[in-house]
Amino acid sequence: MGGFGGGKPDTSAAEESLRLQREETKRARAAAEEEKRTLAEQMSGSKRARRVGGKRMLLAQRVTPETGVDEEEQKKMLGTKA
Secondary structure: OOOOOOOOOOOHHHHHHHHHHHHHHHHHHHHHHHHHHHHHHHHHHHHHHHHHHOOHHHHHHHOEOOOEOOHHHHHHHHOOOO
């Protein structure tokens, strides 16, 4: 009374799929943790700058090496009217 087929079913495709799924989950989790850490560092830096830096942080946000200070901002900083 032999069995029909007589061996284990082939599950290699399912195992491979599961392995790939676990790798993808691991990569996504690592990316999310990196993004979370980067955001926390930025928030911590800006908080410290607001506490310690006074108005310097505001100026740093308006002025960039590429664009400099525009005329309107310069008038505001100097307190002159057009």
